[in-house]
Amino acid sequence: MEDEPIEILLVEPSPGDTRLFTESFQDASLTNSVHTVSDGEEALDFVHQRNAYSDKPQPDLILLEPQLPGTSGFDVLSELKNEEALCDIPVVVLTSSDVGEKIVKSHDIDAEHYLQKPVESDDFIEFVQSVENFWLTIVQQTTPPQEQE
Structure with missing residues (x-):
């Protein structure tokens, strides 16, 4: 399982941030496939x-910016958490500050994790490592423990 690529869905309205995210994932050692x-x-x-995504794989992990045009990130998160077929997909909400996390939680919707978006382009590699650490934690939690005697 560790060698299989992680299918990551990045939901980000800013083209500049999307570029920095995808380039940082490419530069990192994390085996992944990033869809945006x-x-x-x-x-x-x-x-x-x-629709246009009928041939795309189900994401293993979603990175979600809550401030989206049209259907909000809050609505997306709510639908993900309320649909049985989707509720097991881990969601990392991307926030710009601690206040952003409080705003998301104030909608009575909780994600698996919250990460502050990097401000400087140099900080994106550290951000990608945070995502990798989160993913490895999820994999470890879902891997059945060996029987102890």
């Missing part, structure tokens, strides 16, 4: 594998 969409409706189409 720029709004909430595209994100829902992607996870439901419909």
